[in-house]
Amino acid sequence: MTSAAEFAQQLKDEFGELISEPTEFRGEITVNIADASRITEVCEFAKHELDFDYLIDISTLDHYGEDPRFSVVYELSSISHRQHLRLKTQVTEEHGEVPTITGVWRTADWHEREAYDMMGIKFVGHPNLTRILMWEGYPHFPLRKDFPLEGKPTEVPDVAFTKTAPMEGGPFVTIASSENSTVREPRRRNPEDGK
Amino acid sequence: MTQKTEIGYNSKVEGEVIHTTVDAAVNWFRKNSMWPMPMGLACCGIELMAAGCSRFDISRFGSEVMRFSPRQSDVMIVAGTVTYKMATAVKRIYDQMVEPKWVIAMGACASSGGMYRSYAVLQGVDQILPVDVYIAGCPPRPEAVLEGLMKLQGKVAKEPWAKQHFKPTAK
Numbered sequence: 116m117t118s119a120a121e122f123a124q125q126l127k128d129e130f131g132e133l134i135s136e137p138t139e140f141r142g143e144i145t146v147n148i149a150d151a152s153r154i155t156e157v158c159e160f161a162k163h164e165l166d167f168d169y170l171i172d173i174s175t176l177d178h179y180g181e182d183p184r185f186s187v188v189y190e191l192s193s194i195s196h197r198q199h200l201r202l203k204t205q206v207t208e209e210h211g212e213v214p215t216i217t218g219v220w221r222t223a224d225w226h227e228r229e230a231y232d233m234m235g236i237k238f239v240g241h242p243n244l245t246r247i248l249m250w251e252g253y254p255h256f257p258l259r260k261d262f263p264l265e266g267k268p269t270e271v272p273d274v275a276f277t278k279t280a281p282m283e284g285g286p287f288v289t290i291a292s293s294e295n296s297t298v299r300e301p302r303r304r305n306p307e308d309g310k
Numbered sequence: 311m312t313q314k315t316e317i318g319y320n321s322k323v324e325g326e327v328i329h330t331t332v333d334a335a336v337n338w339f340r341k342n343s344m345w346p347m348p349m350g351l352a353c354c355g356i357e358l359m360a361a362g363c364s365r366f367d368i369s370r371f372g373s374e375v376m377r378f379s380p381r382q383s384d385v386m387i388v389a390g391t392v393t394y395k396m397a398t399a400v401k402r403i404y405d406q407m408v409e410p411k412w413v414i415a416m417g418a419c420a421s422s423g424g425m426y427r428s429y430a431v432l433q434g435v436d437q438i439l440p441v442d443v444y445i446a447g448c449p450p451r452p453e454a455v456l457e458g459l460m461k462l463q464g465k466v467a468k469e470p471w472a473k474q475h476f477k478p479t480a481k
Contacts, residue, residue: 249430257430263429264427264428265427266428266429266430275395275397275398276394277429278433280423280428280429280433281433282427283427285427287427
């Protein structure tokens with residue numbers, strides 16, 4: 116049986132400089148794709164030549180303050196080989212675009228819509244790139260790091276509205292610890308207070 | 311043991327006359343047949359279903375007829391987290407209910423937003439609807455739902471229905 120590391124090596128043999136050296140963390144193999152605009156052909160190869168027949172998820176990261184600002188992460192799985200492979204690529208804030216992979220895996224449709232809705236990354240060529248969780252006309256991208264937890268007030272006449280949530284001194288944060296529940300209880304911990 | 315005051319229908323006195331006020335009669339009819347509009351939006355909806363099942367049996371209080379049509383219901387039980395995306399739908403369904411109508415906010419989320427202090431959740435359904443009874447809990451036990459319903463029945467029983475509709479004639 117071919118392992119995920121071998122599949123990653125085959126990707127690298129095919130695409131050369133485009134694919135980074137595979138990294139392993141806790142048994143999971145990740146490769147980075149240098150040029151986000153070539154994600155489609157990498158995915159085509161992974162599906163049709165390497166037999167990665169299932170796209171588990173697409174997730175996005177916001178490295179606020181860094182450049183490139185966003186990462187897009189594709190979780191690939193091969194049911195026949197029982198292997199998992201992670202593809203990563205970077206998107207800058209100014210460019211903010213990745214080609215869609217809905218032509219490779221149809222399930223990418225809703226994953227890409229969610230990524231667009233929450234993070235504002237555009238997927239070029241997507242058949243229906245509309246909001247999926249928030250409503251049409253909502254002006255913000257809530258999972259970006261510069262979006263406040265309590266939200267921003269919006270008003271779309273006859274459609275929807277939002278107001279700022281009262282934080283009451285929050286956010287209330289739990290600190291992971293083996294102490295008793297009094298210590299672990301969510302409390303007001305503002306970064307400005309230094310606590 | 312004899313009951314001194316008879317309220318409502320009693321076959322022993324059929325054919326005779328019952329003395330009451332219009333308010334008392336109308337309110338008695340209303341409070342013992344409150345058809346809920348189950349606005350189940352989250353885990354509170356599951357507890358509301360339990361309240362309707364045999365063990366807790368909401369029909370003991372005349373509210374077993376859960377209507378999924380707002381036109382046929384009297385009390386909207388908002389059971390769960392009201393997101394902003396759902397808020398306009400909840401308001402619209404409430405507007406479609408015929409008068410007289412009441413609202414029960416069931417659970418922490420419907421009452422105040424609960425643990426969701428975030429951009430996506432309406433901080434209490436009372437921002438868009440006139441709430442009559444708030445039920446505490448996350449989610450409330452079915453017994454709490456029944457108590458909330460009884461509290462609402464107590465409120466309905468005191469409504470000055472006739473006084474609002476009929477003005478006394480001047481002599």
